Amino acid sequence: MDKKKTDSKDKKLQIAFYWAASCGGCEIAVLDIDEAILDVAAAADILFWPVAIDTKYKDVEAMKDNTIDVCFFNGAVRTSEQEHLANLLRKKSKILVAFGACSISGGIPGLANIASREEIFKTAYLDNPSTENPDKTIPKTSVKVKEGELTLPEFYDTVKTLDQVVDVDYYLPGCPPSPWLITDAIDAIIKNKLPPKGSVLAPMKSVCDECRFEKSEKKIKSIKRIYELDKIEDKCFLEQGVICMGPATRAGCRGKCMEGNMPCTGCGGLLPNSLDQGASMISALASILGVEGEENMTDEEVDKLIEQVKDVVGTFYKYTLPASLINRRVMK
Amino acid sequence: MTEFEPNIIGFLCNWCSYAGADLAGTSRMKYPPNIKSIRVMCSGRVDTVFILDALKKGADGVLVAGCHPGDCHYQSGNYKTNRRIKLLKKLLGDMGVEPRRVRFEYISASEGQKFAKVVTDFVDELKKMGPNPLKTLQD
Ligand code: SF4
Ligand code: SF4
Ligand code: FES
Numbered sequence: 001m002d003k004k005k006t007d008s009k010d011k012k013l014q015i016a017f018y019w020a021a022s023c024g025g026c027e028i029a030v031l032d033i034d035e036a037i038l039d040v041a042a043a044a045d046i047l048f049w050p051v052a053i054d055t056k057y058k059d060v061e062a063m064k065d066n067t068i069d070v071c072f073f074n075g076a077v078r079t080s081e082q083e084h085l086a087n088l089l090r091k092k093s094k095i096l097v098a099f100g101a102c103s104i105s106g107g108i109p110g111l112a113n114i115a116s117r118e119e120i121f122k123t124a125y126l127d128n129p130s131t132e133n134p135d136k137t138i139p140k141t142s143v144k145v146k147e148g149e150l151t152l153p154e155f156y157d158t159v160k161t162l163d164q165v166v167d168v169d170y171y172l173p174g175c176p177p178s179p180w181l182i183t184d185a186i187d188a189i190i191k192n193k194l195p196p197k198g199s200v201l202a203p204m205k206s207v208c209d210e211c212r213f214e215k216s217e218k219k220i221k222s223i224k225r226i227y228e229l230d231k232i233e234d235k236c237f238l239e240q241g242v243i244c245m246g247p248a249t250r251a252g253c254r255g256k257c258m259e260g261n262m263p264c265t266g267c268g269g270l271l272p273n274s275l276d277q278g279a280s281m282i283s284a285l286a287s288i289l290g291v292e293g294e295e296n297m298t299d300e301e302v303d304k305l306i307e308q309v310k311d312v313v314g315t316f317y318k319y320t321l322p323a324s325l326i327n328r329r330v331m332k
Numbered sequence: 333m334t335e336f337e338p339n340i341i342g343f344l345c346n347w348c349s350y351a352g353a354d355l356a357g358t359s360r361m362k363y364p365p366n367i368k369s370i371r372v373m374c375s376g377r378v379d380t381v382f383i384l385d386a387l388k389k390g391a392d393g394v395l396v397a398g399c400h401p402g403d404c405h406y407q408s409g410n411y412k413t414n415r416r417i418k419l420l421k422k423l424l425g426d427m428g429v430e431p432r433r434v435r436f437e438y439i440s441a442s443e444g445q446k447f448a449k450v451v452t453d454f455v456d457e458l459k460k461m462g463p464n465p466l467k468t469l470q471d
Contacts, residue, residue, distance in 0.1 A: 114426070279380040282423065286380075286415035294411045295402060306418040313426050325384040330428030330465045 013190065015040075016048035016060075016068045017099075018089055020075030020082035021109040021159060026100040027051045027074070029176035036183045043190050048089075060088055068093040070189055072172070076102040076109050076322065077160045080141075081153035090166040095194075097185070097201075101175040101267050103162040105277075106322030108175070110159045113321050113328035114313055117157045159322050171200040175267035175319060178253050202252030204272050207264050211236075211246055211255040218288045223308040226263065237263040238288065243315055248274065248281035267319050276325045278316030285309075338392035338458035340367040340451070343382065345375045347405040348440045349397035355444030363448035364455045367395065374398065375436075376409020380420050383434055392464045393433045393454055397447070400438040410438070430461055 071093035101107040237244035245266035375398025398410040421431035
């Protein structure tokens with residue numbers, strides 16, 4: 001191991017990882033940095049990482065404030081347990097990094113803001129065709145059994161981003177963040193070269209800028225879903241009629257999905273200076289949809305074009321619903 | 333209880349609708365004072381984000397008005413805005429916000445009368461709908 005990077009043992013960086021409402025992919029992404037993990041191991045002590053090492057919440061509670069130099073927090077905040085850990089880790093950490101789309105803007109779990117807790121419980125525990133639940137049991141925060149009281153964290157009605165709960169210092173975007181963004185971030189931390197607080201640790205450009213396809217003037221006649229294409233051509237997805245979130249999404253992934261012949265679904269999150277990723281894409285898409293012969297189109301024909309866009313929320317807000325201007329569905 | 337007075341944000345294009353609103357004013361036509369007008373160079377300048385931001389900040393309704401088809405000073409701004417607003421209304425419906433809180437109208441520079449009527453109708457409609465639910469949701 002490279003000992004030079006850490007002049008003395010007691011100067012080792014103290015780091016922590018935590019996962020809240022997320023799929024676990026961000027944990028794997030940390031290992032995806034391959035041999036660079038050895039540099040991290042050489043430069044840092046891992047104080048807390050529930051998925052990999054045996055540490056308990058009480059170990060964190062026992063720490064003095066600011067004991068952790070950097071905490072990487074992935075996942076959105078959906079339960080009281082996650083909220084408690086967000087507050088606790090904020091107190092114990094000098095730098096708190098929102099790691100991945102879920103902690104930054106809600107991510108896939110954040111799409112649940114289209115429903116209420118009651119609707120979610122009803123679908124998951126009662127109505128689901130593969131669920132057998134004759135007693136109609138749904139999660140409760142506390143239940144008395146003969147051995148005593150059992151408790152569960154509270155499941156909140158609304159999914160929140162990490163910075164809606166605590167102050168966040170840096171944002172590392174992606175679902176999950178790309179290995180090179182992670183190593184760049186860790187490098188900046190080790191060398192003490194972090195940008196100003198509040199920065200997103202990724203390029204300022206859009207995904208289109210890093211995409212392998214040649215850009216030309218885009219016009220869409222009709223909207224198709226990827227399976228409706230006879231053949232995927234080697235050109236911009238939008239020009240093939242497939243919705244690609246590239247124009248409204250922050251770069252950093254090096255156009256990964258297009259490398260695999262799939263359109264961008266927007267995991268890089270908001271572009272700098274955009275207030276709402278979905279609304280930005282709605283504006284961009286509407287500006288190129290059916291523009292040929294637009295002066296002769298009837299309003300009904302325009303309606304038909306718009307009808308071709310299925311699942312507006314899932315398409316335009318796949319990763320950012322809790323961070324968007326209308327961040328949850330209005331319940332009657 | 334005093335009657336609910338809706339708050340409307342109007343994005344009016346400089347070349348047609350703003351002039352139409354001006355004409356309504358100079359001709360002393362009567363329309364309710366619930367609209368706060370913002371002049372934009374073209375209805376095509378109205379990003380979907382502006383409309384959502386207005387709703388989020390408490391507007392009960394948003395009126396976007398531009399030149400009639402074929403009359404846009406920049407050729408096609410109004411076509412784009414028409415599409416944008418239709419798509420935006422789909423989003424609003426999915427998010428539980430009445431799509432009719434957002435309205436797109438063609439109003440020319442000579443249609444002061446139409447401007448006054450659109451605002452009057454919109455105020456009536458919003459009064460029936462009641463306050464924007466996002467106001468209480470996000471405080
Ligand atoms: S829209 Fe998608 S496919 Fe087209 S250039 Fe941008 S990222 Fe590439
Ligand atoms: S192309 Fe889009 S969805 Fe794919 S990794 Fe990049 S930002 Fe994420
Ligand atoms: S200038 Fe009036 S709509 Fe474009």
